[in-house]
Amino acid sequence: MAAFKKTNAKIFAKVRSEQNADIYWKKYTPPVLVKEFGPIDYIDFSPAEPHYFAVTCSVRVQIYNPITKLVTKNLSRFKEAAYGGAFRSDGKLLCAGGQESVVRLFDVSTKSLLRLFPGHKAAVHRTFFTADGYHIASFSDDKTTALWDIAAEKQIISFGEHTDYIRAGAVSPVSSDIVLSGGYDNKIQMYDTRTNKTVLTVDHGSQVESVIFLPSGGVFISAGGTEMKVWDALAGGRLISKISAHHKTITCLQVATNGHRILSGSLDRHVKIYEVGTYKTLHTLDYPNSVLSLGISANDETIVVGMVDGLISVRRREDDFNAKLDTKPERKKISHRQSGRNLHSLTVDTFVPHVEKTMISKHDTWLRKFQYSKALDSVMVNYVVNKTPHVTVAILQELTRRRGLEQALAGRDGKSLVNIIKFLIKYLGTPRYGRVLIHVADVLMDVYEDSIDELGPEPRTMFTLLENKLRQEEDLIISLTELQGTLHMLLSGAESAQESSIKEPQILEPSSAAREDLVLSIS
Template sequence: MSSSYKRLTIKRFPRVQERETAEARYWRNFTNPEVQTHNAPVSCIHFSATAPHDFAVTCSTHVSLHAAVTGRQIRSVGRFDHVAYSAQLRSDGKLMGTGDHTGTVIDVKTKGILRAFREHKAPTRVVRWSCDGLQLASGSDDKTLRLWDLPTSTAVQVRQGHADYVRALAASPSSPDTWISGSYDHTVKMWDTRQPKRNVLELSHGAPVEACLFLPGGGLCVSAGGNEVKASVWDLLGGGGGRLLHTLANHQKTVTCLALDGTGSRLLTGGLDRHVKIYNLENFKVVHMLKYQAPVLALALAPDNSSLVAATTDRALTIRRRDLRHAAALAEREMAKSGRIGGPVGSDGGPRSVRTGTARYFNRGKTEGAGEGDVKVASRKSRAIASYDESLRKFRFREALDRGLATGSPLVVAALLEALTERGALEKALSGRDAAGLEPVVAYLARHLTNPRHTEQLIAVTSSVLDMYGDVVASSPKALSLFAKLRAQVKREVGFQKDMLSMLGAMDGVVCAAGDGRGGDIGGVPP
């Protein structure tokens, strides 16, 4: 008899399912964020290019150096008389350039100030090392850029092309003579130190520039900031001569900071909308997004992509670390999928191939999960009959409804009510209940009566319940409170319907009036 029984068919409503990509899995691997609270908002974060990739944090009147592995502070440099705005470690990690009311070069190991630059007439907002580490440039609120001679602590070049504060500066990764600067005068200027008279290229960003950087190779640059909420990608050396290639307008508020990942293939932008967005530089599309608890002021990613550090306006420094063990397991599965394993390195520099006839050869792929784009074949394993199906099969309708309500799934209950109605057994399932047996039925009606998916079905059920138990509701205080809740839901829904009818009447009047003025028709809608 069990073989002839047709199981209850549960309705499936359409649901949008976003498939998690490999890119999303990679960035979600930055787990367990560690939040450190400072005494003021952090204004600058910079990772050392040399392992172990420690990072410098600029906050208030001090700059601290943190270990990349633990995030703990290694040492603090507290020798500033004014607020420090920027700090950048040289590529070897031994020296650090800083900017406060002046500019300084500090020995990271001894914390001693080796050079001090005092020619700026306003605070030094940004300092950057050249790609060869032999030159230091600074931008200031006095609207100038200065290139410093380290042995003499004097400026060998002074650039005065900007008409407002200079807040962004970047050194070319391919030439120690090429720089770009961004200012609140809405421009990005490209400088060549071999041409001391003027800038070689000027780009109009259209808003105050908060950050700028070169993309790998030095042929493209990115500028960000302003009320227009955009990051612009510029072609510096191509035939366009500063042609705008792409505008990234995915933030809802001002973009405050930019960063590149260690591979140079992903661009990270942080903004006052509390989001960090990650772009693929091949097509400039957003591949992932991270949300923070407050507007983002500064952002940096370790050169080996092991740590992501962001600073927010609530004085928090959030450190996310990538789970390298999980990443290694994913790589192992990828190698197993292609018939290769980790371990000894082959002659081609890659992992050694699996030798045929071995245990690993016959076991390869057994632990491999479905990848992106793979088709999953549904297994035809027999499954046990559900408890409510068992009750329906034995014509125990009241028990079937109780078991369906116990699942807590509105889809299961809706399918049960439909099956009971088709069999003419709905009244049997609802009748003969005491106060305790009535409570789950009324609770379900109160919770789902106003759901558009189930309203039509539950109106009929509610009418049956009221006809059967209207006289005995007062005997159960809990059932009475559930009926009161059900009444409030119905009253609220009736109020919504009245408001919609009033709006429909007003819209009919507008359409009719407009139709009369246009010969009885407006946009194909009859009057």
């Protein structure tokens, strides 16, 4: 006889709550402070292991080991202040601007200066490698954004759309041709180096101090004043959200947790952590002075913050592996009387195998005996319904598969019937349970259709509430279908407009039937 198979209840992944996220960001060691000689202009982590970080301050770029917090490399080929030292994606090269209006390219391993790119007429505050690693984008106080070819050591193109200093910039993580710049004229410009034109322009409303792309490349975030703004580049620069969590100027932005979190540093001595999507503040880190720069390594292992007084704060995550290394193995206490018995092995006459007894849940026990009503009652108790509703849905699905759902629902008294209808009303709108519960509701109404007048007042009231819930779901589905049709119409119109722009422009007059369809779809 085959063994009884337990009911397979699908456990769905839960969305991480804000409380758990807050605990996640609290698992950092106390900060280690390192003193430099001037304000910390920029911090960047190497994408390659062991994830060294470069600190740009005064007239040099110093590369630190995040574990020992000591300087491993010192790039000091600057006569005046250095700005914006950033690693390439392989961690082997580093580019930096400076007060001398040139862009420098260094070999990290040998500390040698490989390239020098003159051409700007004022200080270069930010430099970044493009996604392909073959070009460098620079952002200068001469109100221009330039793109440089590393191999040819020359300028490819320059954009001069801004009317004030450019102190913020970013390159697209998915395209080597898209460059973003933010200036003190409150404008954010996006350029396409293939067409040598500005793709879009948005107004932040205050001087832009920092801009970043999200990993998808279609959304970018700007910071200026006390506000952060989220923009949709694919929708022509549509404003998605505004975030006002700081009470002083926001100076730096970073993306963490593989693009699921955003970090912002401000002159109010705080670093705020937000959730991408809802843009709610999950946690706050406090620092002794105003924050100028911020960097975070891969997998959120190390957070480094630079301040106006030259202090660098380094925090590292506490992991279970380090905790295991620190704990010493416990030594078992052995008495003197028992110690001699372990010197010689005893002969084994018989071997008794250890058989683990499999525990079967209560609902599986009733299913094994084909008592379907009792199996359904066992998963309709308050604890199971509120804590593990997926188990109740799994039993309903199993009863449907066994063709015993009508038998389990029929012949019930008032209280048990009310509990079933309450469960249907509560979880009918949940997408993961909707298909199963709609079938259960259909069977339930078929079973009690002829005898509904014989039921008590409470079950009849619950059937009325179930009817209202089903009508709400029906109206919602109709609304979503209408919205889907409207979106299809808009997308097809955009595609036809794009095709017509490629051909000769023609003016088409919509027919009266098309006008009526359009009015009905929008309404």
